[in-house]
Amino acid sequence: MERGHWRLNLIANGSDRILIGKEQRKRAKELAKQYGFLPYMIERYIALWGEQEAIQFLEACEQPIKKSIRLNTLRATAEETLSRLKAKGVRLEKVPWLDTGYIADFSRISPGSLLEHMRGFYYVQGVPSMTVAEALSPQPDSLVVDMAAAPGGKTTHMAQMMNNSGVIVSIEQDRLRTASLESNIHRCGVTNSIVLRGDSRNLDQLGIAPDYILLDAPCSGEGLIALDPPRKRSKSMADIRFCATKQDVLLDAAITALAPGGTLVYSTCSIAPEENEFVIDNLLKRRPETRIAPINTEFGIPAYPNPYGVELHESLTLARRFLPHKHNLEGFFICRIEKEESS
Amino acid sequence: MKPEHVDLIQWDTVKNQIDSDFGAGVTKRILGTLTPVSLPRGKGISFYLIPPNWLQILDRDFKSFTPLSLGLWLGDLVEGKFKLSLPALERVQEYTSNRLIVSRHGAESFTYGRSILKESVIKIEPSLLRGQRVLILNESSECLGLAALSVDAYKIGRLAKDRLVAKNLVDIGWYIRRLS
Numbered sequence: 001m002e003r004g005h006w007r008l009n010l011i012a013n014g015s016d017r018i019l020i021g022k023e024q025r026k027r028a029k030e031l032a033k034q035y036g037f038l039p040y041m042i043e044r045y046i047a048l049w050g051e052q053e054a055i056q057f058l059e060a061c062e063q064p065i066k067k068s069i070r071l072n073t074l075r076a077t078a079e080e081t082l083s084r085l086k087a088k089g090v091r092l093e094k095v096p097w098l099d100t101g102y103i104a105d106f107s108r109i110s111p112g113s114l115l116e117h118m119r120g121f122y123y124v125q126g127v128p129s130m131t132v133a134e135a136l137s138p139q140p141d142s143l144v145v146d147m148a149a150a151p152g153g154k155t156t157h158m159a160q161m162m163n164n165s166g167v168i169v170s171i172e173q174d175r176l177r178t179a180s181l182e183s184n185i186h187r188c189g190v191t192n193s194i195v196l197r198g199d200s201r202n203l204d205q206l207g208i209a210p211d212y213i214l215l216d217a218p219c220s221g222e223g224l225i226a227l228d229p230p231r232k233r234s235k236s237m238a239d240i241r242f243c244a245t246k247q248d249v250l251l252d253a254a255i256t257a258l259a260p261g262g263t264l265v266y267s268t269c270s271i272a273p274e275e276n277e278f279v280i281d282n283l284l285k286r287r288p289e290t291r292i293a294p295i296n297t298e299f300g301i302p303a304y305p306n307p308y309g310v311e312l313h314e315s316l317t318l319a320r321r322f323l324p325h326k327h328n329l330e331g332f333f334i335c336r337i338e339k340e341e342s343s
Numbered sequence: 344m345k346p347e348h349v350d351l352i353q354w355d356t357v358k359n360q361i362d363s364d365f366g367a368g369v370t371k372r373i374l375g376t377l378t379p380v381s382l383p384r385g386k387g388i389s390f391y392l393i394p395p396n397w398l399q400i401l402d403r404d405f406k407s408f409t410p411l412s413l414g415l416w417l418g419d420l421v422e423g424k425f426k427l428s429l430p431a432l433e434r435v436q437e438y439t440s441n442r443l444i445v446s447r448h449g450a451e452s453f454t455y456g457r458s459i460l461k462e463s464v465i466k467i468e469p470s471l472l473r474g475q476r477v478l479i480l481n482e483s484s485e486c487l488g489l490a491a492l493s494v495d496a497y498k499i500g501r502l503a504k505d506r507l508v509a510k511n512l513v514d515i516g517w518y519i520r521r522l523s
Contacts, residue, residue, distance in 0.1 A: 118454060118515040119485065151522075167397070171408070180522050182412055186430050187518040191392075191415045194400070198408035205406040 020047050027051060031058065037232045041222075047308050048273065053325070057271075060325035061225040061232075067111060068127045070153075071100040074160050074189040075120040084116055097299045100160070101130045120188040125153045128223075128269070128322045128332035132216055133157035135295045135320075135334050136265040140165040142211040147200035147254060150177030152184030154214055159190040168193045169208070171200045201253050209259035217247045219268035219275050223331025226324055240274050247279045255287050261341040263293070271323065271331035273307035280319065280335050281312040289343035292318045293336045301326060303333060345410055346380045346401055349390065353420060354379060357390060360425040364476040365439040373434040379417065382410060387421030427489060429515060436478055436486050443467045443477040443490065443509055450481040454516035459490055462504035471496040477509055488514030 020028070020043055028042040035042075035058045045054035069092075071078045078100060085092060088109065095101035104111065111117060111124045133154045138144045140162045146155045149170035158168055170185070170193050172178045178197050185193050196206075200215075220240045225231045247268070254264050268275050284290060292315040303319035305312050319335035349357075357379075358370040377392035380401065393400070393414035400413065415434075418427040427435065436442075445453065449463020459479065471477060473495050479487045490509035499508055 112519050115450075115454065115481075115485070115515075118518055120518075178411055183518050183521050185412070186416055186428070187515075189430065191430075194413040195411040196405065196408040197411055198405075202407050206408065207403075 024051070031055065035061070035232070036229075038236070040237055041232070044272070044308075048304075056325040057323070060323075060328070061229075063226060063324075063328070065126070065226050065324075065328065065330060066103050067106060068095065068125060068130070069102055069104045069111065069122040070098075070125045070130050070157060071102065071122050072120055072156065072160055072188050073100060074156075074164060076116075081116060081121040084121070085114075088114065095127055095130070097297045098127070098130050098134060101125075101127060103127070118187070123153055123156055123184070123188060125157075127329050128267075128334070129153050129216075130157060131297070131299055131322075131332070132214065132265060132267045132334055133161065134297055135267075135336050136212055136214050136263065137296070138162055138166070138168075138212040142166045143208065143259075144168045144212040144214070145203065145208070145210040145254075145257070146170045147203065147213060147215045147250060148172065148218060149181050149195070150174060151180035152182075152188075154216060155181070155193055156184055156188040156190050158212075158214065159185075159188070159192055162192060164190065164192045166192055169206070169210070170195045171198060171203075173197065173199050201249050203253045203257045206257070208257065209262070210257060211259055211262050213254045213258050213262070213264045214267075215250055215254050215264060216267045216269075217243075217250055217275075219243050219247070219270040220272060222270040222272045222275075223322070223324070223333075224269050225331075227330065240270075240272050243270070244275050244279055247275060248282060251279065251283050252286070255283070255290055255337075255339060258339045260339060260343050262339050264337045264339070265334065266337060267332060267334045269330055269332055271321070271333070273304060276321075276333035276335070277304050277307050277312050277316050277319070278310075280316060280337070283337070284313050284315075289340040290337050291340070292316065293338045294318050295320060295334065295336050300332075300334070303335065344383050345403075345405055346382045346391070346413055348401060349379045349381045353381065353388060354390075356423065357418070357420060357425045361427065361435070364427075365435050365441055369435060369438045372438045373417075373431065377415065380413070382412070384419065385421075387419050389419050390417040391415060392417050426513070429488065429513060429517065432478060432489055432513075433486050436480075439478065440468050441471060441475060441477045442480050443492075444480045444482060444484070445487075447482065450479075450487055453479055453487050453490075453511060454514050456511060456514060456516060456520065458493075458507055458511045459509040460504065461499060461502040461506045461508050464499055464508055467496045467499065469497045476512070479509070479511075479514070486515075488512070488517075 032039040091105040150172040300320040302317040322332040416428040444466040
């Protein structure tokens, strides 16, 4: 299949059907019934991974995901927080590729109820979300934009990486979610952030040229089924298509604003190639000043350069994926993109 | 709505209130090298402290974006009364003796929004008077919030253990309760 014709095959003709055989479609229907998913989802999983791996994914979606926390070094040293949590019976296991990320077993304690949480010593955050800020690694004193910032996990993480220097412009459109964003910024002792309510698609209106942009894009949430079981039946292919269109526009706004030589990290909590690899492949075609850059941290698996058999840009293997059935984590996609110095 | 230089009359109100609550010169000390700016918010005005090199932000046109906060949140002025923010309380802690240290049980109750009873009081500066603002600290001197004394400190020893000593004005549990 020619590169870039995925929309024709996957979305056009009003069918939204992945090209799988009749037998597989029948099997997809059975699995959909067994696991409580919508059939179109299973058809896509089978087309993407084959039946065996699709079943592994479905099984993984039935398993709980372990809680994890990020130690906030703006408020206390890692040693102090670790020692206090251990004294309260919290069992902690370091995430190998993260400086301050830990899998945390709070047993019967609610992670939000501890004094250390109220004082901002730690932030309850999924491992993939922590990895996103790590993939961007904003340097101290730089100008950073967080384009979809609520509830603030990534803004507060980046502030910690920048030791509260420079400026983070944290943008959120949803009025209610800005409350959680502000609350977490204050709790975590972040003082280098400017919180704006507005639509990040209008980022160019601000007239700034950020060194770094984090776009954890609004998505269909197909990677969060283990945390949100109703997601098995709540979203249609039209929703995925709607998200992909919005992601295209957000990415364009980000690339336009990004300083020449600047770095963008694009992430979603979706496992759908339609919101990830295809979106990035389209960006590379639309915006020749961009290229995918390697992430200097070893985690997950490489993203797919030919999902559903569609040949996409080969550099997509530099992007990374977390998958529930391979990593016991939420499904996530993380891609680091650089803008040419001369653009 | 955009951040602005502080109105000098309003800023005097803020400064006088902080200094009268926590001691002369405390406002100047918590400012350090930071500059106060204001941002209209609801019925009141929020005050933030920013580094001087951020002042150019004040000239910026945010167009369709609405600034909600920037830098360190100092507090809010509503109908002539200034309320210090939780992040600012920790800065105040370094410069004031208005402190009430409470027991573990009292600390826990306080972070659930409760007020301080006599039985929770571990230590207080005896010269503090009824109505004064006091920082509530746990036995490890961690700031848990702000309260208003409901009795002169030197009289606390005479109270029954279930009597109110300090009314909760704000506590760090607010961060969590606000989101629930």
